[in-house]
Structure formats: structure tokens, C-alpha cells
Amino acid sequence: MLRVNGISVSYAGTPALTDVSFEVHEGEIVSIVGSNGAGKSTILKTISGLLRAGKGSIEFDGEPIDRLKPFVIVERGLAHVPEGRKLFSKLNVLENLLLGAYTNKSPERREKVMAEVFETFPVLKERQSQRAGTLSGGEQQMLAVGRALMLEPKLLMLDEPSLGIMPLLVDRLFEVIDRINKSGTTILLVEQNVHQALELADRAYVLQTGRIVLEGAGKELLESDMVRSAFLGL
Amino acid sequence: MPDLAILSQVILSGIFIGFIYALVSVGLTVIYGVMDIVNFAHGEFLMLSMYVVFWLYALFRIDPIFGLPVSVLVLFVVGVLTHKLIVRPVLDAPMSAQIFVTCGLLVYLQGVAQFLWSPSYRLIQEPLLSGRLQVAGLNVSLAQGVAAIGALLTTAFVYWFIEKTETGRALQAVAEDRQAASLMGINSDRMFALAWGIGAACVGVAGALLANYYYIFPTVGTVFALIAFVAVALGGFGSVPGALVAGIIIGLVEVLSGFFIAPAYKEVTVFALYLVVVLVRPQGLLGEW
């Protein structure tokens, strides 16, 4: 479904990614784990078109997308929940969700997805007319995920959804991600929260200073010496 | 003790011109709200609109009422082209470049108007909207009354469009965070062009309404633009209701100081009011930050 072929990205000459390649197949949950500054967000931003790769190519559904503008890539069914959520804080919950469905013009489909999002996150229904900026961190993250789901994406990319929310909520959020995947959405999850991200993933990649250094099944990587010593302090 | 009848007449004229100020300011605040760019050529857009209506009248005997839709259309296109041709190329340039291009446009448009249409003062001699009415004991100029109501309705329409429509929501999204908006599938460049179109179309309405009773000359926009800058700061940058409230306040302050002090002081009091607000409440009356 998604194929990233040897991309290199730099910020004003300073390389952030070097020759990164990986794949996400339909129906999978794939995690990319790495510590702060490894280049995880840079990968997602490059896929969604916010950044341009200096080298390499990106294919989605068999077609190259690395020259497309972000708003065109979204229409292909690729949703990106950015780090820090990036909600429209002055707009209310409902308006944020509707903006998520901006390219999804059919009113019936919108209504149906909205009902599903409210079922997944009942708190969003209760807070419909509350400004996004006044929600708690956990609620904001749910809104960010709900807003992305409004697109009915084929591939949902999540950038550190566990950042800044309570551990109890992190567990719930990962359960929800699992459920979203089971109902047919492919997931690319980027995390510093290595343990949980690897447990959830079918396959995973380890990113270090802009390079992929390890790949394998999620559970397999959890057992690997490299992950145990570098990330889990074991 | 001033004569109450005269005083209420004065207040009414303040409110009338206040609505026009409000609409001109709304145009400015929409562009600023979405793009963080001040359109220094806003007054010249107003001037263009007045000349569009004037020449339709002078050459084809088309009354300003029917010239209005033409003016709106022309100004919308002028706004969109301004974005595409001169603003977009400097979007990533430093702020000074952005100020420079719209200031340049101001000088250019004034020059073109002087050159093509001469500095003479023009007046539309016999518009359909002429004469005066007696309403509740007040003596109302039909042209000014209609202009005020038209400006108010247009302001309300712009507010409704931004707050209640899908496209308006997209404008707000782009205003808050371009990148996040692009991840929703919104083409921010389109929204920028639309904001310029709407902003310029606002003065397209205001200019056509004013042309019924106001002198038309190449620098006519300057005073209106200056007041609009004050109104936008007073009402809160990017706030449409703020622009409306500020427009009315400025209209009232102007006529009342003209009445109680002296007409020559009316601008001084408006700017004094502005200074007080900037010092006491720098985010403006209805501003958010």
C-alpha cells in the first residue's frame, strides 16, 4: 500500500533522514520507533507532502506521490495526525471533525462516519460545541484521531499519539488504534513509547539518527538485544 | 444645552457613516485574519470601485445601484489577481517585502487613476437614490440611508459566510494553521485568493454605495483606509464583529467631536481614541490574544 524507497531529507543542508526505505501492507499496523530527534516526524511529514525528499521516491497504492501537494495526497486517502495534534483551537469539536471530512463531500457518508467517531470517542459527542483549545490533552488527542478518521482514510499515520497524555489513557488509545485497524484501516504509527508501539505492531522498524537500523515483527524486536538495551533499559 | 433634534440628526449620520467604515474595515480584517498581511492598497481598491461605478454612469447611464454588482465582481477579480500576481511571490519573503508590495500597489493605483482620469473631483449628478425622507422625525438622505443598510447587510453576510459555511470554516482553518489545514485537504493558496477576493469585494460594495453621494477622486480612498486601519486595531485584528463595532464607534466619535468641539478636530479625536485603546487593550475591543 505504501512504499518508501530510499528517501533522504535534510533541513537547510543538515541531513535528517538518510536512505530510508520501508513498506506498509494493506491491513497492517506498522510502527517506527526511535528516540527524540531520530527523524520520525520527518518521515511522516515527507510522506504527507509537507516536506520534500531530496532523494528517493514514495508510492501509495502503486502511484508515486512524492511530487504531490499535501492537499492532493489527503484526497487519495492518506490521513496524518501530526505531532502535537495541531487542532483548530478556536473552532469547536464539531467544526474540527467537519474539517476532517473536508474532502469527503457526501452528507450521508459524513453522518455515518461522524456516528462511528462518536461511538469510538463518546466524550467528543458530549463536547461537540466546546472549543478544541479548551479540551484536556487526552481529549485533544482523541479529537485529532477522530478528525483524521472523518476522511475515511485507507492509511492512517499517527505521530506520537501517546505524547503528553496520562498512562491510563495511553492504554485506551492503543486499544482504539487496534480496533480501528481491525475494522479495516491500515496504520503507520510513529512512537517513542517503544514498548507499547512494538506490542501493538505487526511489523516494526527502528530508526536511529535518520537511518533504519533494524526491522522485524513487533514481538521479535521487543525480544532483540538491541531494542532491550537501547530503549527499554534492560 | 444642544438642540436634541439636531443632536439625534448628528448621531444618525455618525451611525450611517460608521456602517460604511465597518464594511471597509471588514474587507481589511478578512485579508489580515487569513493571511497576516495588511493590505495598504485597500483605500485604492475603494477608489477603483467608485470609478467603476462612476464610468458606468458617465458612459452608459447605468445607475450606481446597477453598477454595484459589476463593481463587486471587478473588485473580487482585482483582489484575487493582487494575491496571485504580487502577494503570493513574496509570501515567504520577510515582512518588509510584504509591506512593500501592497504599499507599491497603493502608489501605483493612485498614479494610474491620476493619469487616466485626472485629479478632478467627480460627482454622480442624478442617481436614482436621491432626495430625503422624514423618518420618525429625522431627516434622512435616501442615498446615505440605503448605503448604511447595504453596508450592514454585507457585513452580516460576510460574517455568516465565514462562520456558517464549509468554505468559511476552511478559511478559518487556514487562518489558524496552514499546514494543519493542508492535512485536511484544504488548498491554502485557494483560500488566500478567496480572502483577497472577499476583502476587495467588500470595498466593491462600499465604493458603489458611497458613489451615490460622495465625491470621487484619485485619493478618495486614503481617508477611508486610514480609518479602517484604526477600526481593525480597535475592533481586534481579524474580527468581523470587532470591525463592525469599531466602525460605528469611529463614526459616532467623529460626528460628535465635530459637533461638540469643532469639525476640524474630528480626526484628532478618532486617533486619540485609537491611542487610548492601544495602550489600555492592545488586542482590540473584541480581539482574542
Ligand SMILES: Nc1ncnc2c1ncn2[C@@H]1O[C@H](COP(=O)(O)OP(=O)(O)O)[C@@H](O)[C@H]1O
Ligand atoms: N524545522 C526543522 N528545522 C531544522 N531541523 C529540524 C526541523 N525539524 C526537525 N529538525 C531536525 O531533524 C531531526 C529529526 O527531527 P524529527 O523528525 O522531528 O525527529 P523525531 O520526530 O524523531 O523526534 C532532528 O535532528 C531535528 O533537530
Ligand SMILES: [Mg+2]
Ligand atoms: Mg517527532
